[in-house]
Amino acid sequence: MVEKLEAIANQFCINATIKSISTLQSGHINDTYLVTTNTSDSFVLQKLNSYVFKDVIGLIDNKIKVAQLISKNIESKHLNILSTQFYKAKNGNFYVKGDDNEYWNLQNYIPNAITFDKVPNTEVVFEAGKLYGSFIALTNNATALEIKETLKDFHSVPFRLEQFKEALENASQARKEEAQKEIDFVLEHQLEMSKIDALKNANTFPIRITHNDTKLSNILFDKCNKGLAVIDLDTVMPEIVHFDFGDSVRSICSNAEEDNDDFESLEIQLDYYKAYCKGYAKSTKKLLSKTEIKYLPLGVKTIIYIMGLRFLTDFLNNDKYYKTKYATHNLVRAKNQFALVNSVIKNNSEITAITNNAFGLEDIS
Known part of the structure; x- marks a missing residue:
């Protein structure tokens, strides 16, 4: 080898x-x-x-x-x-x-750089927000580059719902019964979670070059925990900012890993969300429109819903896509993400206020 x-x-x-x-x-x-x-x-x-x-x-x-x-x-x-x-x-x-x-x-290879799988403090979260915001700012003049959509409908709720409904139709009765609560959750929230797609299709938001895998481990830090570089450009594509922003919040601001089964304690950590918003706004507040900023909180909710939906779909499909360690691993992941969606819903007013404050906007409701 x-x-x-x-x-x-x-x-x-x-x-x-x-x-x-x-x-x-x-x-x-x-x-x-x-x-x-x-x-x-x-x-x-x-x-x-x-x-x-x-x-x-x-x-x-x-x-x-x-x-x-x-x-x-x-x-x-x-x-x-x-x-x-x-x-x-x-x-x-x-x-x-x-x-x-x-x-x-x-x-x-960038030497002497460090990565984090788990967030150590708000300073690192701020740096992550600033660097992922810088990615959007630094690619803002990419319109003439003809960047391709290499993963079609990657963040499309209607597309993911189609996959889910097909899986539901073909799933075993046992798996459907075991996942009934999560199936009901998907159907209950499908209209709200499709709103970002509808707004995108109506040309409400500009299409930008986005990273599309904005987890903490795709940022390199120096020895002083300052953001050094964004890595892993495999999924760079034309997209709206809301999914990049939301996926960072999903992975960085949750208080637990995505297969943690203590669903009652799962939540978005608002101090981390505040730090991430501050960092992201520092790099993007002169670039993003008021309309884009207004829907950032919905972007958070939507991308978490999408991930839960994908895990649930794979569970109904007998675990064909994601690697699993036990029989209900994907179902646990889905429950985890839907618990996180509920945390965002519960804290929506505060999340909106934090977002507005970070971008220096009084009221964009």
Whole structure:
């Protein structure tokens, strides 16, 4: 295996001798490796999952264009953050196609950086908000780049509801009975959770270049816990900001992991939400419209609902998509996310007030 990895890596223009290749424990979709050399430079070699990503060439093209744009804008604005950089292969492409028809790309490894799987404090949350907000600001002039939608309907509630209803129709009676409360929850809230899509389809919001996987572990921090770089550009696509914003809040501001089964205690931590909003607004308040800001809280609620819906759908489908550790794992995940939706509903007034305050808006109800 090492020989194969070295053969792939040596097809890129790195001007160095490879010393070692080891597995990087990051991400659940692609295979990722750390390549060390006889120089001070190290690299990240990645095999892209062509089962999940049907348009791998489009995905790579998106990553290259966005990374280059961000790097250019960081330099022109003299910002103290970094950008992912990708390397060309000797064939002139930014990828190598292996014997197994899988695609590989190579990018820079940023040394002395740290990541967090769990939030340690509000300062880190603020930095996360500021950096994900910076991503939106730094890609704001990307309209001419022809960024592709490589995962169609990724955050579409109507599409996810279609998948859910098909799964429900074909599910076993036992699974339907076990998940009846969650099925009822989905149907009860489907109209409200489809509102963001309706507004998007009515051209209420501008389409921007968004990250679409805005979890905490996709940010690198320096040793002083300052935001250093946004990584993992596999899902960059044209989209509205509400799903990026909402997914960060879902993963960063929840008080528990998404498979925690203590549903009664699950909640959005408002001190973290306040910190995230402050950081995000610092980077985006001059960019986002009042209408975009008004619907950020609904974006939070909607993306959490989508994740719960996806887990529930997979449970009804006998767990075909997500890896599970026990029979009801996906159902527990769905219950967890719907409990989080209820926390957002319960705290909606305060969440709205925090959002308005962070963006310096008195009343946008």
